[in-house]
Amino acid sequence: MLAEARGERNEAIYIAALHTGPRKGEFLGLNWTDLDLDGGTLSVLRSLKVTDHRLDFGPTKDKASRRSVPLNKSAVSALKAHRLRQNEERLRLGELWQDQDLVFPNRVGKPINPSNLYHHEYKPLLKRAGLESERFTFHSLRHTFASGLCNKRVYPKVIQSLLGHSSITQTMDTYSHLMGGMGDDAVDGLDEAFG
DSSP states (O other): OHHHHTTOTTHHHHHHHHHHOOOHHHHHTOBGGGEETTTTEEEEOOEEEEETTEEEEEOOSSGGGOEEEEOOHHHHHHHHHHHHHHHHHHHHHGGGOOOOOBSSBOTTSSBOOHHHIIIIIIHHHHHHTTOTTTTOOHHHHHHHHHHHHHHTTOOHHHHHHHHTOSOHHHHHHHHGGGOTTTTTTTTTTHHHHHO
């Protein structure tokens, strides 16, 4: 999928989603001031919501969803390239650009409709990648991020924090099947400690 997204206008959203895990509305609510590309952090502070047939910004799903997520080199690189492309787009459009400081706006700087992103960009991308029948939703990028953390044996509490889950129960109910063997080496050092 990432190979098919290469060079696309919103390539960075797919790369960043796989490397950071926010929800779609959280991504679409990001401002450039929420990113510290030099320090390597993304702050999730609000979410784009569809209300009464219009787009509006509001609070995240819950208090735990307001969080800071570290950015790895892949995400930083993609976001820097995205910013350059967006600045070129802004200059090309001039006064037509309606700047709202959004990281992932529509083609004139306003909030992008999540349905348009899904139907006009994401679904065609999946089709080109041969994944259209796999039920691979945008939320699947978030699950892929979390699954990758589980496979790297990251502590569940850290995964909970990065995903913005309000309780560890939610994280464990969703991902515990991927955490098998996580504690296998937990008691190895006790022979020496209690020798």
